[in-house]
Amino acid sequence: MAHSWLEPPYSITRPPMSVTYNHNRIPDQVDVKCPNCGQQAEFEFAEVRRIKLKTDVEFFKNSNTFEYRQFQDSCGHYWHGALYFAGFHGPPHSAIHELPEGYLPGHWEHSGYLYVDHGLDIGSVRCLNCQLAAKHNLRWPVDAYFSISYKHHVLWAFNRESACDLNNYLQSKCRDVFKYRWRWFLLHVPTVFKTHKARETVSRRILRLLSSAKADIRVALFKSTIRKKSNHSHPKFKRDSVPHNPW
């Protein structure tokens, strides 16, 4: 039971180079296909911090805000971790009110950089279409919502903004990635998608996906959360849909 988190934790799913492109950075939040209904949903990584003292373990085990887990490092040593799911609770500074000495809410903030720094692929997925709010192990880029195929190659983007940058970049005659916010992502786009021949087909498929996608899923999810918070007769999320132990 629950064997997967005892495996080496530094195992974020990486696609093989021959199939698609690869790099080490991924944002804290990405748009995914909802595992329940297949519509556009948001995945947000959980943050994990090591529990320093054995005497602190009980606090995190009993907390409604954290999830306690035991991890194993690459040398085989076990360590205690406290996971925080911002996708369920919101920013840590507004949701974490009590902590043992030596810990701060900021310890569970996202890194602030456009990559994850803990190497875990655990997080939460929220879908406005079917109201799913569940823990999820990200499989990237299999889960990517902004994903198209072209000649047996998969082209994906992290979210709407990076998909727009990708399309503009592919359409542009000037291939200066430094004009774009998602430049580090564009730098890794394989040549097969950048050829003159591919441009029209690839762009048409990206645009079709963009036109069917929500304009801003994060704003919509935020509004949905506020609405549910103000209605006390309803739970914050459809928590029944959260598997008891999805791993």
Ligand SMILES: [Zn+2]
């Ligand atoms: Zn859904």
